[in-house]
Amino acid sequence: MHGKKETKMLENLGWMNSWKQDGKEYKLIKECREKGHSSLDTGDNYRCVSTSTCEECGYTYKIDSSG
Numbered sequence: 001m002h003g004k005k006e007t008k009m010l011e012n013l014g015w016m017n018s019w020k021q022d023g024k025e026y027k028l029i030k031e032c033r034e035k036g037h038s039s040l041d042t043g044d045n046y047r048c049v050s051t052s053t054c055e056e057c058g059y060t061y062k063i064d065s066s067g
């Protein structure tokens with residue numbers, strides 16, 4: 001620990017569309033919401049694609065809503 005505030009490495013969970021229904025990713029997000037975090041949605045890099053990130057939990061994932 002250096003006591004320096006640095007950007008945490010975010011775990012890339014990949015595409016939400018490819019997660020299993022009982023996957024750890026859904027659990028992570030559920031816990032995140034229960035903790036009241038506000039995940040950051042940075043959408044529309046591409047058509048129908050948005051990115052959701054919570055720095056407190058240290059994850060990031062993409063959602064393809066084109067389907």
Ligand SMILES: [Zn+2]
Nearest residue numbers: 032037054057
């Ligand atoms: Zn969170």
